[in-house]
Amino acid sequence: MLCKGITESFGAAIHALNTTKLTDGVISRSKRMMLDTLGVGLIGSRTAVFNKALTYSQSFKSDERSSVWGKSQITLPPPYAAFVNGIAVHSMDFDDTWHPATHPSGAVLPALLALAEMLPSRPSGLDLLLAFNVGIEVQGRLMRFSREAFNIPERFHPPSVVGVMGSAAASAKLLALSPAECIHALAIAASSAGAPLANAATQTKPLHIGNAARRGLEAAQLAQMGLEGNPAILDIPSGFGVYYKDYSPSAMTVPASGDFKWMLEDQDIAFKRIPAHLGMHWVVDAALAARAKLENTARNFDLRQIRRVTLRVPPSKYVDCPLPSTEHQARHSFQFNASSALLDNKVTVSSFSEAQINRPALKELLSKVKVETPKDNQPSFDKMYCEVEIETDQGQSYAARCDTFYGHWRKPLSQEDLVDKFSVNASSVLCSEGVEGLIDVIGNMERVRECSILGSYLRLTSSQQEQCYSLRRL
Amino acid sequence: MISTLQKTIRPVWAVRGLHKSAVEVLKRPDPEDTVTASYGRFISEVKPQHLSSLVLHRSKRMVLDSIGVGLIGSTTDVFELALQHCQHMYAPDDISSVYGRRGSRLSPTLAAFVNGVATHSMDFDDTWHPATHPSGAVLPAVLALSDMMPNSKPSGPDFLLAFNVGIEIQGRLMRFSHEAHNIPKRFHPPSVVGTMGSAAACARLLSLDHSQCSHALAIAASLSGAPMANAATQSKPLHIGNASRLGLEAALLASRGLEASPLVLDAVAGVAGFDAFYEDYVPEPLESPNDGHVFLLEEQDMGFKRFPAHLGMHWVADAAASVHKLLVGLGPGTVSPSQVQDILLRVPKSKYINRPFPESEHEARHSFQFNACSALLDGEVTVQSFTPAALRRPDLLALLSRVHVEHPHDNPANFNSMYGEVQVTLVEGEILKGRCDTFYGHWRNPLTNESLRKKFRNNAGEVLRSEQVEGLIDVVGGLDTLGDCRDLLSQLQ
Numbered sequence: 007m008l009c010k011g012i013t014e015s016f017g018a019a020i021h022a023l024n025t026t027k028l029t030d031g032v033i034s035r036s037k038r039m040m041l042d043t044l045g046v047g048l049i050g051s052r053t054a055v056f057n058k059a060l061t062y063s064q065s066f067k068s069d070e071r072s073s074v075w076g077k078s079q080i081t082l083p084p085p086y087a088a089f090v091n092g093i094a095v096h097s098m099d100f101d102d103t104w105h106p107a108t109h110p111s112g113a114v115l116p117a118l119l120a121l122a123e124m125l126p127s128r129p130s131g132l133d134l135l136l137a138f139n140v141g142i143e144v145q146g147r148l149m150r151f152s153r154e155a156f157n158i159p160e161r162f163h164p165p166s167v168v169g170v171m172g173s174a175a176a177s178a179k180l181l182a183l184s185p186a187e188c189i190h191a192l193a194i195a196a197s198s199a200g201a202p203l204a205n206a207a208t209q210t211k212p213l214h215i216g217n218a219a220r221r222g223l224e225a226a227q228l229a230q231m232g233l234e235g236n237p238a239i240l241d242i243p244s245g246f247g248v249y250y251k252d253y254s255p256s257a258m259t260v261p262a263s264g265d266f267k268w269m270l271e272d273q274d275i276a277f278k279r280i281p282a283h284l285g286m287h288w289v290v291d292a293a294l295a296a297r298a299k300l301e302n303t304a305r306n307f308d309l310r311q312i313r314r315v316t317l318r319v320p321p322s323k324y325v326d327c328p329l330p331s332t333e334h335q336a337r338h339s340f341q342f343n344a345s346s347a348l349l350d351n352k353v354t355v356s357s358f359s360e361a362q363i364n365r366p367a368l369k370e371l372l373s374k375v376k377v378e379t380p381k382d383n384q385p386s387f388d389k390m391y392c393e394v395e396i397e398t399d400q401g402q403s404y405a406a407r408c409d410t411f412y413g414h415w416r417k418p419l420s421q422e423d424l425v426d427k428f429s430v431n432a433s434s435v436l437c438s439e440g441v442e443g444l445i446d447v448i449g450n451m452e453r454v455r456e457c458s459i460l461g462s463y464l465r466l467t468s469s470q471q472e473q474c475y476s477l478r479r480l
Numbered sequence: 481m482i483s484t485l486q487k488t489i490r491p492v493w494a495v496r497g498l499h500k501s502a503v504e505v506l507k508r509p510d511p512e513d514t515v516t517a518s519y520g521r522f523i524s525e526v527k528p529q530h531l532s533s534l535v536l537h538r539s540k541r542m543v544l545d546s547i548g549v550g551l552i553g554s555t556t557d558v559f560e561l562a563l564q565h566c567q568h569m570y571a572p573d574d575i576s577s578v579y580g581r582r583g584s585r586l587s588p589t590l591a592a593f594v595n596g597v598a599t600h601s602m603d604f605d606d607t608w609h610p611a612t613h614p615s616g617a618v619l620p621a622v623l624a625l626s627d628m629m630p631n632s633k634p635s636g637p638d639f640l641l642a643f644n645v646g647i648e649i650q651g652r653l654m655r656f657s658h659e660a661h662n663i664p665k666r667f668h669p670p671s672v673v674g675t676m677g678s679a680a681a682c683a684r685l686l687s688l689d690h691s692q693c694s695h696a697l698a699i700a701a702s703l704s705g706a707p708m709a710n711a712a713t714q715s716k717p718l719h720i721g722n723a724s725r726l727g728l729e730a731a732l733l734a735s736r737g738l739e740a741s742p743l744v745l746d747a748v749a750g751v752a753g754f755d756a757f758y759e760d761y762v763p764e765p766l767e768s769p770n771d772g773h774v775f776l777l778e779e780q781d782m783g784f785k786r787f788p789a790h791l792g793m794h795w796v797a798d799a800a801a802s803v804h805k806l807l808v809g810l811g812p813g814t815v816s817p818s819q820v821q822d823i824l825l826r827v828p829k830s831k832y833i834n835r836p837f838p839e840s841e842h843e844a845r846h847s848f849q850f851n852a853c854s855a856l857l858d859g860e861v862t863v864q865s866f867t868p869a870a871l872r873r874p875d876l877l878a879l880l881s882r883v884h885v886e887h888p889h890d891n892p893a894n895f896n897s898m899y900g901e902v903q904v905t906l907v908e909g910e911i912l913k914g915r916c917d918t919f920y921g922h923w924r925n926p927l928t929n930e931s932l933r934k935k936f937r938n939n940a941g942e943v944l945r946s947e948q949v950e951g952l953i954d955v956v957g958g959l960d961t962l963g964d965c966r967d968l969l970s971q972l973q
Contacts, residue, residue, distance in 0.1 A: 058736045062729075066587050067571040083570050161752040166702065197671065197710050197719060201702035202744070204753030210699050210740035217703065227569065228718075231561050235715035244832070245709030248666045323750030 013240040015257035016144065017189035020175050022260040023140055025132045032268040033452060035275065036139050038424055039102055041448045042277050043111040044075070044464065045431035046101050049355070050094035051076030052435065055209050059093045059216065072120040073461035076435040078469075084120040085220045088173075091116035092216035096165070098281035098355070099337045100431075101215075104142075105273055105388045105415065106149040106156045106164075107284075113169030113218035114141035114176045121180055121223060123458045129180055131447075131454030139268060141176025145169065146269035147258055148240075152250035158285070158322045158385040159203055166201035166214040167249045173222020174229075181230055186237075193235025195225035196246050206324050207338035274415035276387070277424060280353045282336075285325050286343040287411040288392035289317060293347035295406030296394045303404070309349060309367070311399045315375045317344055318393035320385040326377060329369070333358045344394055345371040433468075440466030516745040518765035519652075520694030523645055523680050524687075526769040528637035531644055535775045536960045538782060539644050541932055542606055544956045545784050546615040547579075547972065548939035549605045552863070553598030554580035555942055558714050562597040562721060566590040576624035580943035582973045588624040589725045589732075592678075595620035596721035600670070602788035602863070603845045604939075605720070608647075609780055609896045609923065610654040610661045610669075611791075617674025617723035618646030618681045625682050625728060627969055634685060636962025644775060646681025646727075649697075650674065651776035652766060653745075657758040663792070663830045663893040664708055671706035671719040672757045678727020679734075686735050698740030700730035701754050711832050712846035781923035783895070784932060787861040789844075792833050793851035794919040795900030796825060800855035802914035803904050808859070815857050817878035819906055825852055826901035828894070829887040837880060841866045852902055853879040863938075944971075 050056055051074070060074065060082075068083030075091050082090065095101050095112035102111050118137050122129050129137075145168040149155040155164065174195035178188045198221035201214045239245040240255050247253035260266050280287060300307055319326075319340050327339035336342045336358050345368055346357045356362065383390055395405040410416045419427070425445060432441040443463040447454055511517060531539075553559055563578065566586055576591030578584040579598050586594065599605050599616035606615050622642050626634050634642070650673040654660040660669065679700035683693040703726035706719045744753040745763050755761035767773050783791060807815050827834075827848050835847035844850045844866050853876055854865045864870060891898055901915045918924045920931075927935070933953060940949045948971050955967045962968070 055738065058733065058738050062733055062736055066590075067573045068569060069571050070569065085569060160750055161756045163702075193710060193713070194715055194718070197668075197706035197715055198722070200705040200756070202741075202752045202754060202756035204741040204744050204748065204751050204756075205698060205702045206751075208698070208740045209738055210702055213699070213738075214702060224565075224569075228561070228565055231565055231568075233558070233561050233565075233714055233718075236709040236713045239707070239709055242709055244665060245707050248705075248707040248709075321750075323748070 010241050010255075010257070012255045012257050013189050013192065013238050015259060016192060016240060017185040019258040019260045020140055020144070020179055020188040021183070021185040023136065023179070023266065025136050027260070027266040028132070028136060028139065029265065029268065029271065031271045032139055033135060035270050036135060036142065037448050037451055038277070038421070039111045039142075039275060040115060040138065040451070041428050041445065042102055042424060043095055043115045044444055044448070044460075045428035046098065047091055047095040047116070048076045048435045048464070049431040050097035050100070053094070053097040055097050055212050056090060056094045059090045059213070063090050070124040072123040073464055075464045076467060078465045078467045084124050085224055087120040088117040088223050089216045089220040091120070092219035093212040096212040096215035098358075099283055100278055100281035103276045103278070103284045103387065104146065107158060107387050108145060108149065108164035108168050109215060110142050110145045110169070110172060110275070112215040113145070113165055113173050113222065114138055117173045117177055117219040117223040118180055119460060121177055123461050125180070128456050128458065131451040131457045133180065134457035135451055137176045137180040139270065140179040141172040143269055144175040145172035146273070148246070151255045152252050154250050154252055156386055158320065158387065160323070161203060162200050162249050163203050163206055163211070163214050165218050167199050169215060169218030170195045170199050170222040170225070171246075173219050174225040177223045177226035178229065181226055183226065183230055187229045189237050190234050191226040191229035193237065193239040194228050194233060195222050196239045197235065198222070198225060199246075200249050203324055207327065207335050209332070209334055211334065274418055276414050277419045277427070279413050279419075279427070280343070281355055281358065282343055282353070283325050283338045284387055285319070285322065285340065285390070286337070287413060288390065288408045289319060289340050289344045289394065290347045290353050291411045292392045292394040292406045292408040293344045294351065295408065296396050296404050297348050297351060299404040299406060300396055304398075304402070309371065312348070312371065312374060312396055313399050314397045315344060315348065315371070316378060316395040316397070317341065317375060318378045318380050318383060318395070320383040320390040321379040322385050328375070329372060330363065333360070333363065336363050340377060341372055341375045345375060348396070435468065436463070436466050437468040440464070511742060514743055514746050515763040515765045516694050516697065516743055517690070518767070519649065519697055519745060520690040522766045522769060523649070523684050523693040524690040526641065526645060526684070528641045530769045530773070531641060531775065532778055535644060535777050536640060538777050539640060539647065540956055540959055541929070542615045542647070542782055543619060543643065543959065544936055544953065545606055545932060546599055546619045547952060547956070548936035549602065550579045550595055550599040550616075550620070551944060552604070552939035552942045553601040554578070556598070556601040558601050558717050559594065559598045562594045562718070566594055576627035577969065577973050579972055584973065588628045589728050591627070592621040592624040592728050593721045593725035595623065596724035597717045600717040600720035603790055604785055604788035607783045607785070607791045607895065608651065609783070611663060611895050612650060612654065612669035612673055613720060614647045614650050614674070614677060616720040617650070617670050617678050617727065618643055620724040621678040621728040622646065622681050622685060623969065623972070625685050626965055633964050633966045633969065636959040636965055638685065639965045639968070640959055642681045642685040644777065645684040646677040647777060648775050649680035650677035651780070653754070656763045657760050659758050659760055661894060663828065663895070666708060667757050668706050668708050668711055668716070668719050670723050672704050674720060674723030675700045675704040675727045675730070678724050679730040682728045682731035683734065686731055688731065688735055692734045694742060695739050696731040696734035698742070698744035699733055699738060700727050701744045702740065703730060705757055708832055712835070712843050714842055716842065781926055783923050784921045784927050784935070786921045786927070786935070788863055788866065789851055789861065790833050790846045791895055792827070792830065792848065792898070793845070793861070794921060795898060795916045796827060796848050796852040796902060797855040797861045798916035798919040799900045799902040799914040800852040801859055802916075803902050803912045804856050804859045806912045807904070817875050820879060820882060820904055821907045822905040823852065823856070823879065823883045824903040824905075825849065825883060825885045826888050826891060826903070827885060828891045828898045830893045834885060836883065838871070841868070841871065844871055848885065849880055849883045853883065856902070856904070
């Protein structure tokens with residue numbers, strides 16, 4: 007068995023990373039990720055998939071309990087809190103996306119918060135920031151082990167592959183496991199990785215993130231109890247390599263003195279403005295721009311005068327859905343998002359309700375949409391573009407192209423817009439004290455004494471007015 | 481609605497040249513015609529009367545053996561760890577019983593988990609062809625779910641039906657690829673098909689409708705798949721534990737209305753479903769149970785192990801045992817390393833069971849070399865051959881250092897076709913050979929009922945009183961006529 011010491015290096019690195027290695031840059035970026043993740047998780051706690059998972063999870067008993075985001079009265083065993091909160095985060099496909107492609111935060115933050123609430127050591131805000139960044143960093147490193155990971159996926163849904171590993175690494179960090187235990191946490195987690203892409207665009211997709219969070223946490227706990235797996239899990243092709251067609255791992259080193267180069271500093275993250283697959287953001291921006299051109303030129307324009315809409319997009323089967331019938335399919339449909347943008351001049355949270363999906367005007371527009379996949383349009387979130395061309399009955403043509411949508415890592419959301427997105431999301435569930443409290447705590451995370459305070463704010467739902475009053479008196 | 485559209489448009493679409501979008505609607509398969517839908521229908525429609533007497537007989541043997549290995553497995557460290565984890569992270573829940581631990585009960589999925597871990601903890605559980613360990617992924621879940629059912633427990637026939645559905649689905653799925661026919665290299669088969677089998681069995685026991693049965697399978701697919709690298713480690717038993725637990729979870733979520741891909745078993749270009757786990761994949765629909773369907777267990781019997789190690793070890797152990805007999809006949813009555821100059825093993829090529837110097841019991845159970853040498857020394861391999869003391873025996877270590885391994889071209893890494901040869905060269909120069917094509921316990925040479933019961937008594941007797949042991953033999957023997965499986969459920973601890 008070829009053992010190049012890669013897994014060993016990861017175990018050592020996870021153990022060695024400490025709060026002094028956190029830089030201003032990585033702290034600032036990861037706090038934005040935490041805020042965004044909490045917001046999408048909160049609004050996600052009102053979805054059908056979340057409710058099903060919550061009902062199921064409530065059948066488990068435990069002594070340790072952790073908060074369920076957006077619920078004032080319900081707590082769950084920590085692994086199941088991680089599960090349902092992770093599901094909430096991904097339930098509307100509203101969570102962050104990185105390059106290479108995965109949704110890193112949803113797999114990590116729910117696990118850490120659930121764990122933090124049960125640990126007698128009462129981790130601080132800095133502890134949380136460190137563990138969170140370890141979880142993100144490990145995911146980023148693992149994805150660089152293959153070329154396959156750089157493209158929009160076809161086989162395994164990336165959060166289910168690297169997410170569980172990130173959650174295990176982050177949990178191992180918060181639990182202060184030894185280097186050997188960190189290794190085994192990764193090995194155990196590897197046996198929980200890998201969900202097929204076919205379940206993307208279905209109600210089960212959010213469970214990929216929920217399970218990544220839960221099972222990574224579980225892996226770390228089992229490792230803490232002494233369970234062992236293969237200590238060369240990252241080194242060998244029959245280990246973590248099974249999830250990739252090409253696999254070339256490399257070691258992770260933490261300099262004893264001097265700076266550690268976090269991947270998050272080199273490669274920023276994308277935050278979504280629309281609760282839909284990342285690819286949709288390009289097509290919506292292009293569609294809105296094309297529509298604006300149309301409106302500027304043609305007075306009294308009627309959308310029914312559109313003869314054809316051509317979308318020029320990268321090839322990706324699971325987001326090519328001409329006639330979606332569910333919200334999940336709609337979030338994964340170039341055609342739907344382009345048509346919604348053209349019809350309503352915006353795409354928002356409410357664009358994906360059953361009523362909106364079934365509008366006859368929308369379906370009519372959908373029937374006029376054609377998809378092309380030009381050879382120069384690569385299925386990579388770093389390189390793709392979208393073009394939307396509208397042809398009218400009069401023979402006029404209006405086209406626009408989007409290379410980088412607002413929110414992409416090349417054109418990041420301003421802090422104001424990020425906080426705004428959070429506020430809108432969180433306010434759908436929490437009272438204003440909860441919303442403000444979370445913005446405040448995250449903003450000052452480096453100075454927070456006990457990060458589990460987040461749990462108290464996450465439970466300040468707006469239907470519980472008495473809770474808001476009592477907090478005010480403190 | 482769509483089918484009506486198809487009927488009206490089909491005759492003219494070639495002429496009219498419709499928009500690409502509408503054409504794509506036509507190209508999508510009728511939802512009822514998919515492989516995935518056929519599986520959902522089968523699971524929801526199959527009934528106890530569809531089980532032949534041979535299938536009933538064979539599956540009852542599997543149930544007995546599985547319980548026995550689960551019971552002895554409850555004495556292992558990994559089981560203890562798994563149990564403590566569940567008890568630590570969760571509270572006791574008076575629902576589903578834990579093998580061999582009187583008074584210990586857990587929430588159903590957690591009981592399925594620990595009992596599954598127990599079943600595979602010593603690699604003592606059944607093995608099928610194509611290769612997987614089918615019972616350990618299914619039985620713990622079916623037992624846990626039966627415990628969970630509030631008012632009336634399933635009848636024996638319903639219990640056996642659910643169990644057989646779980647086995648059947650696993651067998652069918654493995655036949656979708658050539659890759660599955662050989663000793664695995666990438667994903668550990670129980671983690672791939674086991675979860676699906678458990679989901680199918682539980683969906684059957686919960687009497688889900690055909691659509692829910694399909695979704696149970698699809699949800700389970702997202703919970704499948706663990707890499708081979710963790711075989712031969714302490715984590716391997718968790719593959720079976722998790723298969724059982726997560727399959728049950730998938731069925732429970734499906735019963736609450738969770739939906740997943742309706743095409744998970746079908747092969748869709750560019751979007752992998754269950755085929756994500758295989759390099760080659762050609763799915764086939766499952767016919768209705770009323771259309772002359774024959775259960776795979778009828779045609780392909782199960783292999784039961786005589787000692788707790790990977791199936792491949794049984795060939796070399798039997799071959800080495802025959803050489804041991806020759807040696808003992810020649811000399812002082814015991815075998816000593818001083819007699820042996822060289823040991824040659826001719827075995828199939830498979831990295832994860834080729835271990836010259838295993839360092840743990842898990843590695844030892846996955847080592848051609850270790851098992852051959854143990855059998856050479858002792859005449860047999862038993863449960864005791866893997867204790868810490870046995871692993872470190874100087875005589876054994878001496879023999880291990882004299883072993884060479886060859887992989888003849890005619891020895892494929894396939895449990896249906898492989899053989900094991902042991903060739904011992906003595907210091908005086910004489911060469912003794914042993915060969916095994918079919919070990920006793922293999923499906924071609926099945927354990928007699930007597931041998932199976934003996935194995936069960938040895939295993940179950942480690943944790944249960946003899947009345948309980950005999951009681952289980954009786955109740956499992958009569959399972960297909962049992963009105964209420966409560967009698968089975970109450971005797972496992």
